[in-house]
Amino acid sequence: MERISQVLAIEPTAQVLSKEPIIAFAILLVVVLIVPILFERLRLPGIVGLVFSGVVLGSSGWNLFDPESPIINLLSDIGLVYLMFVTGLEVDINRFRQRKQRSLGLGSFTFSVSLAIGTLIGRFFGFDWNTSILIGSLFSSYSLLAYPIINRLGIINNEAVSITIGATFFTDIGALLILAVCVATTQIRIFSFVKLIPLFSWLIIYSFAILLGLDWLGKEFFRRSGDDEGNKFLFIFMSVFIAAVSIQLTEVEKVFTAFLVGLAVNEAVGEGSVKEKVVFIGNVLFIPIFFVHLGLLFKLPTIFNSIKNFQLTLLIVIGLIFGKLIAAGLAKIIYRYNWQETLTIWSLSMPQVGTTLAATVVGYQVGLLPITILNSVIILMLVTAILAPLITSRTAVALTTSPVSETTSLTLAAHQKEEPPSTFTIVVPVNNPQTQQYLMEMAALLARQSHGRIVPLAIATSTANMDAPQLELSLQRSERLLAKATAQSRVFGLKAEPLLRIDDAFAPGISRAAREQNASLIIMGWGKRTGLRARLFGNVIDNVLWASHCPVAVTRLVDSPKKIQRILVPLENLTAPALQPVQLAQMLAEANQSQVTVLNVCDRRTSSSKIAARRSHLSMLVSKIAVLNPPEIQIIPHENVVQAILQAARLYDLVVLPFIRSRTIVGSLTVSDVTTQLARQLTCSIVMLGEPQGHQNGTLLTNVSNNIKSV
Structure with missing residues (x-):
């Protein structure tokens, strides 16, 4: 009797869902939103969760959805x-x-x-x-x-x-x-x-x-x-x-x-x-619903x-x-x-x-x-x-962790044979007065160490009408920010070259100005994803990372960069192109007379001989960019990379992370991003260094080292 009553209770629900497409669509949205997150927490692919949801909601489970429903089809x-x-x-x-x-x-x-x-x-x-x-x-x-x-x-x-x-x-x-x-x-x-x-x-x-x-x-x-x-x-x-x-x-x-x-x-x-x-x-939206429908078609008893x-x-x-x-x-x-x-x-x-x-x-x-x-x-x-x-x-x-290959050696040799680059130029977009002070301090420290120049950049957004009152207000605000940035650079004995640009949006304005100035590095403040538009189409930082021709350093500084004494650089892969965060950290360390630690987390079951080989290989790579004051090398066996880095970071003032944008493919939901998890949980200052699209070839390393050699 209980079984019959359950069936009778379920049947009307399925009929209601078939007659009310908006209810079915709402349930699908909830499934698409929540289930992949839950399965990723269990370290399972989100796609598996979507198909499993279809099985549970279909005839092999609760029988809430009809796979032949017009809206679902x-x-x-x-x-x-x-x-x-x-x-x-x-x-x-x-x-x-x-x-x-x-x-x-x-x-x-x-x-x-x-x-x-x-x-x-x-x-x-x-x-x-x-x-x-x-x-x-x-x-x-x-x-x-x-x-x-x-x-x-x-x-x-x-x-x-x-x-x-x-x-x-x-x-x-x-x-x-x-x-x-x-x-x-x-x-x-x-x-x-x-x-x-x-x-x-x-x-x-x-x-x-x-x-x-x-x-x-x-x-x-x-x-x-x-x-x-x-x-x-x-x-x-x-x-x-x-x-x-x-x-x-x-x-x-x-x-x-x-x-x-x-x-x-x-x-x-x-x-x-x-x-x-x-x-x-x-x-x-669409592809996850296809996977849910695939689960609805699954007939478990037939197997x-x-x-x-x-x-x-x-x-x-x-x-x-x-x-x-x-x-x-x-x-x-x-x-x-x-x-x-x-x-x-x-x-x-x-x-x-x-x-x-x-x-x-x-x-x-x-x-x-x-x-x-x-x-x-x-x-x-x-x-x-x-x-x-x-x-x-x-x-x-x-x-x-393979030995330095012939390709790597040729790459480094090619870097040494390149023509001396132009002055190392750091572009600093100044739009937020709350983060401007620390951004300018960071830029000044790096510019002084690399014998470069600072270009404070203000973007005045405007529509097609150049006589709009809103543009005049935006110009006045930008001029005040640039004047403040110029004054801040004088404290470090550097002369800034302020730049005011009128553009239709912040991100393309920053990217275009950086290209016109032949920038070597862009330093930006942290930008949180707020609002529906930012979640759907990304924020300014996302768009700059896509369009920029040079590396972009995204910073979240909880204290003055001048007070940074201990810098941690976690490295997940031991290859030469991955050393750009180490180079940036080394520049800052030499400017502040501070110490850099390069951390690599390996599997807990890694043998002592392999750990020694990893340490030797990493030391050899790091020695290419830090001859006078080489960073400290740490190899930590641990089953969880994120937890190991979080534990080590408690003793440091700054953590420099690589920002690698993964391709958005069907399987991108299956792998969590270590950098994203660390950025959410770290309480100290953070710098995320993102290389431009298609230029993962040591851009910052080459420009900085050659520029210092030429001085």
């Missing part, structure tokens, strides 16, 4: 198209071009081995050739779920990592092309390979038309739009609309078309705030209702994992990579999220794939999404 379809559009938008074409041959080689190994294993599994369980080949294509692609890990470790330029990133260009296109062909062949009554020739020809012509046409149109439109981010933003959404329209006109599978459109506008959009906003909206279904799921998971390992092994043999690089390739190519899930859902919707395959692929996604980042975090760390 609509939002899920938008998320599916958006997912593939973003996948194409995120493909790193430049990295593919840099190592084209090896990227194609690794892509071919991964694609062919995975396709063969998946096809054999399909045939073994009695599926026809069309379905079996489609199952194989699901194995052949992969998502760079662990990209934030390798980005944070600074090993993106490692050749093995780089070709794994570039190979996604080949595997994604191949997998989606097979999907399009398999779906199209379902319309052919009598199958023959001869009938595939016009189909392939049409797909190739259609693909080139989208890629070349939209690529030219996108570049031309962006060139004519100038700095109007609103029009650029709308153009990208128009591209998605074009994908939707062409689906109806050409009957080409929607995920394939959406991917092509994303790939077509990839270079036109580039890296910047416009791309970040487009991807952000998809990642916080365990027969031994055959359980064996199918188990074999799919094992086949995928070993297939990617075989492909990585082939790359090791042919390209002579070491085991750490091989295992990193394997772990990076393991996650099955974006293209795999999209193709699976499409195959299920058109009737090519049964529910058992859909369930198995969902479990495959959950396993690889959890397992792959864990393996990457362990194997990729070894790539950061």
